[in-house]
Amino acid sequence: MKTLVCFVVLLLNADPATFFLIKYESLLKKKETITLSQIASNIEYIQLETKDECLLWGGLKKYFFTDNFIFITNKDHILKFTRDGKFIKKIGAPGRGPGEIDLIVTMSVLPDKKLIIVQTNVGRKLLYYNFDGDFIKTVTFTSFVPYVKILRDGKYLTHDEGGSGRNKYTFALVNEKMDTLSSVKNTKHWVYTQSSMIGIGFPQFESYFESGGKNYFKTMYNDTVFTVSADKIIPACFIDMGKYKLPDELRPEMLGPESIQKFNDKRADYYFANVFQAADKLFLTTYSYGKNPQYCHLFNTQSKTGSTLLNKSGTSTGFVNDWDAGLDFWPVGRINDRQVFMPINIISIQKEIDRIKATKESIKFPEKQKQLVKMISESDPFNNPVLMILTLK
16 A cells, blocks of 8 residues: 555656556566577677776776766776777876865766766865866855766756755755755654764665666665656656565664664565666666675566566576677666676686686677687786676667
8 A cells, every 4th residue: 555655646746658667576576588689789898908097996986988988986086098998097186185086976977068077075075077187166065965966957966865864855956056946855754863873885776877868866765766857856767666675664774773683684685776777778686685686677668568687597697698608797887878888807707718618509609709708818817897888779
């Protein structure tokens, strides 16, 4: 009944012509194996150049693609590469002075304006750089804003997951004069004290994605995917997690340190959804709050059908690689509406090199396999990742 009420409320605020529902339990029941050749028209590998000054290190990386460049977050600076992986330069410098970055919290890239905007950790300031790496300006918020994404029209989308229990909005669309244009109210509040503060990080979760020229976003705990239409935030779809949704009473922030064991005892039974879209394909990854394995799901936004992807051994690794027998592919993000990508750690694929060379059956492109084996065999295990890019059919 609770899910039905939520769904009705969403429909009242959504565009009924485009809004749709994804039932997670139905996805789990439909299992299938999909190969790369079924979904891809082309696959390419980009070797990111490796030098002392451009080593990727520390934490989860975010990759941003333009027509000519690849920008990668690297904790307290940005690395700029050509689209074929050649290193160009560092952007930003570590520190807390003007134009310096103590830690990258979020990053936005606006290709049309050739701007990079970094949200820093201390004070949650916004630092603006151009594509050449020149520092332009600082924007400081008058009140604390946990996360800010800059949209292509220059407006700000603020995001507060609600860890303190006192936030007014989960999302707010704000113009450059700091006027709030639209918002999503936070309906979960609780008494918060500094002693009850607790934080549990899930770096796999990504709140934002673009598709078809539109912005989409969700929180970890709220399974509504929102978008912006005519400066108004509206629901785009709803992922009904069913019995796998973490109950509000088990949220670790609401429990506090004294009762966190309640969350730890049951966390593995619940999942959160990470999602993005390219063309008519929605890539949905669900992660356990505990140590249970993740699941990869493919959903078609036109037919409104989807499934859970399994390989021949019954593990959910994404699309089975019948292209060149390399690693199975599951994208971490989109490049554009026809291309998605996955970073590959050199060590992980070198461990598979004997298997790749020995695999002969069901390979669509033996010559591609030879090229892959040569590239990986000649790479240092500690080189920067290789980007595997898939062009959708």
